[in-house]
Amino acid sequence: MRNRTIARELALQALYQLDLRGDETENEMEEFCRQSSEKPDIYKFAMSLIKGCRSHVKEIDEKISLSAENWDLHRMAIIDKNILRLGIYELLYRDDIPPKVSINEAIELAKKFSTKDSGMFVNGVLDKVYNWLKNEKAKDARKEESEPIFGISDLHIHTNYSDGTTTPEEVVDESIRLGLSAIAITDHDTIQGFLRADEYRNGKKLHIIPGIEISSFLDPSEIHILGYFIDIHNDALNAVIKKAHKDRVERIYTMAEKLRNLQVNINPGEVLNLAGEGTPGRMHVAEVIWRNGYTATLLESFYKYIGDKAPAYVPKKTLTPQEAIELIRNAKGVPVLAHPGLTQRDNIIEDLVKYGLQGIEVYYPSHTKATVEKYLKLAKKYNLVVTGGSDFHGERKSDNPIAKVTISGNLVKQLKQRCNIN
Numbered sequence: 159m160r161n162r163t164i165a166r167e168l169a170l171q172a173l174y175q176l177d178l179r180g181d182e183t184e185n186e187m188e189e190f191c192r193q194s195s196e197k198p199d200i201y202k203f204a205m206s207l208i209k210g211c212r213s214h215v216k217e218i219d220e221k222i223s224l225s226a227e228n229w230d231l232h233r234m235a236i237i238d239k240n241i242l243r244l245g246i247y248e249l250l251y252r253d254d255i256p257p258k259v260s261i262n263e264a265i266e267l268a269k270k271f272s273t274k275d276s277g278m279f280v281n282g283v284l285d286k287v288y289n290w291l292k293n294e295k296a297k298d299a300r301k302e303e304s305e306p307i308f309g310i311s312d313l314h315i316h317t318n319y320s321d322g323t324t325t326p327e328e329v330v331d332e333s334i335r336l337g338l339s340a341i342a343i344t345d346h347d348t349i350q351g352f353l354r355a356d357e358y359r360n361g362k363k364l365h366i367i368p369g370i371e372i373s374s375f376l377d378p379s380e381i382h383i384l385g386y387f388i389d390i391h392n393d394a395l396n397a398v399i400k401k402a403h404k405d406r407v408e409r410i411y412t413m414a415e416k417l418r419n420l421q422v423n424i425n426p427g428e429v430l431n432l433a434g435e436g437t438p439g440r441m442h443v444a445e446v447i448w449r450n451g452y453t454a455t456l457l458e459s460f461y462k463y464i465g466d467k468a469p470a471y472v473p474k475k476t477l478t479p480q481e482a483i484e485l486i487r488n489a490k491g492v493p494v495l496a497h498p499g500l501t502q503r504d505n506i507i508e509d510l511v512k513y514g515l516q517g518i519e520v521y522y523p524s525h526t527k528a529t530v531e532k533y534l535k536l537a538k539k540y541n542l543v544v545t546g547g548s549d550f551h552g553e554r555k556s557d558n559p560i561a562k563v564t565i566s567g568n569l570v571k572q573l574k575q576r577c578n579i580n
Contacts, residue, residue: 165200166244166263169207170271173240176212211240211247218246225286226279238276241267245284249291257288306365308567308574309339312560313367313386314496314519314547317343318434319351320371321441323552326355329560333364336561340365340570342386342547347372347402348437349390367570370395371496373402373474374482379466380474381501381510383482384519384545387577388491395489398477405475406438413443416470417463422452440464441554456554479506480513487514492576494545497522499529504536511540516576521546521563543573 172187188205195201211218222242223231231239245264248255261284268276316322317329324332326343329351333341341364343352349370356366370385388395407430414426424446432442444459453459463470477485486493494517495501495510507518520533521544537544546569548562549555 161197161200162203163263163266165195165203166207166267167270168194168200168204169211170237170240170244170267172204172208173211173243174237176208177236177240207244207247210251211243214247214251215243218243218250221246221250221287221290222283225283225290235272235276237272238268238279241272241276241280242283245280246287249284249287257291261285261288306340308365308570310337310561310564311340311342311365311567311570312338312547312550312562312564313340313342313369313545313570313573314344314371314384314522314563315341315550315560316345316371316552317351317355317436318552319348319354319436320345321437321439321551321554322351323554324550326351327358329550330355330359330362330364330366332560334362338364338561338564339567340367341560342367342369342384344369344371344384344547346370346437346439347406348399349388350435352390368491370399370486370491372398372482372485373476374479375473375476376479376503376506379501379503380476381479381482381503381506382496383479383486383515384494384496384517385486385489385491386494386517386545386573388486388489392489395485398485402474402476403437409472409474410438410443412472413440413464413470416472417443417447420463420469422447422450422463422470424450424452441551445554479510483510483513483515487516490577492516492543492573494519494543494573497524497549498533499525507536507540511542515540515542517543517545517573519546520544521565523548523558523563543576544569545573 168191172191175183175187191204192201219231241264245260248260249257264284265277265281268280315329317324317326343355345351352368359366367386368388368390370388372383372385374381374383410429411426414424417424429442429446430438432445443464444456447453447459447463448456453462465471483493493515495515496519498518499522518533518537520530520537546563546565548558548560550558550560
């Protein structure tokens with residue numbers, strides 16, 4: 159007789175006695191198995207079966223009740239019940255034992271220790287459990303196939319559809335060349351860059367997460383909220399995007415007027431032509447100021463003329479942070495606070511969480527090690543998912559190339575899981 163067959167017989171006898179006489183005989187049953195085992199392997203396997211059955215008895219008995227038609231578990235013969243417990247424990251919790259072996263061994267136990275009809279009864283119940291298990295594994299396999307497996311990713315990328323200089327197609331090609339698994343196109347107040355990139359990606363080995371960066375305002379400065387895995391067909395989201403574009407165009411004309419009062423004469427049409435099909439913003443204004451010789455650098459254009467505290471600054475007609483967060487969540491996306499180290503508004507994070515914020519951009523080019531540690535602690539404190547990215551803008555931020563900052567696939571997976579709680 160094989161060692162494991164002997165061990166199963168010992169385990170069955172012990173389970174039977176424990177069921178009949180109660181837990182006070184546990185030590186006695188363990189000693190019985192030890193003394194009845196010729197080899198240590200037999201005792202070890204028998205005890206693993208006993209402990210496994212007892213620790214999972216509730217789940218196992220539920221499976222017996224569901225699978226044993228017309229049989230009440232409490233009226234079932236004690237020996238048959240424990241044969242089934244052994245068999246189902248092996249099927250559900252022991253991947254090291256082939257299912258057919260477990261079923262056949264249980265049938266043999268029934269033939270040896272129970273009535274002549276028990277073998278057929280045990281076989282019928284275990285077959286149902288086995289078929290259920292196969293179906294569940296098949297479902298899991300299909301789910302795994304449909305769920306993307308993410309690797310190293312950059313989740314903050316802008317194209318020329320907002321204030322970047324690189325086309326969506328160039329972003330895709332460069333991301334593939336760099337070996338990224340996934341990217342997020344997070345253009346300001348538009349999804350057009352994502353749509354182009356996703357169309358171009360067709361068949362290429364790269365996940366492109368639908369994203370957006372929404373500008374919101376809370377006195378005295380802007381708060382940017384990133385949205386990930388958004389439903390790009392959401393009506394409310396698209397209505398806000400359409401209005402934001404109109405407001406941005408009007409803002410360009412207002413800034414141009416303020417600049418003229420400062421003897422900086424730029425043509426709003428030049429700014430809009432530079433933005434092209436994309437979202438016009440301060441980055442385009444700064445470039446036109448620089449191109450026309452009023453400053454030596456783009457950065458100087460910002461600080462001297464159109465930065466948050468500069469004389470030609472015009473605040474955008476924006477949502478509040480609460481409205482931005484709610485908009486993203488209603489579009490089935492995950493709202494994330496962008497570059498908190500730049501925003502320097504840590505005091506509002508608690509309120510943003512109350513509004514529904516679900517993540518924080520911890521990994522960012524200008525974040526120091528100390529900054530990263532600080533926001534990791536805040537993420538843990540408020541149960542926020544951690545994200546990160548390069549904030550790529552092409553030539554306008556040449557020191558921030560794609561993949562300068564990346565995050566692990568596990569963090570992307572955790573981000574996607576937050577969609578399920580919206």
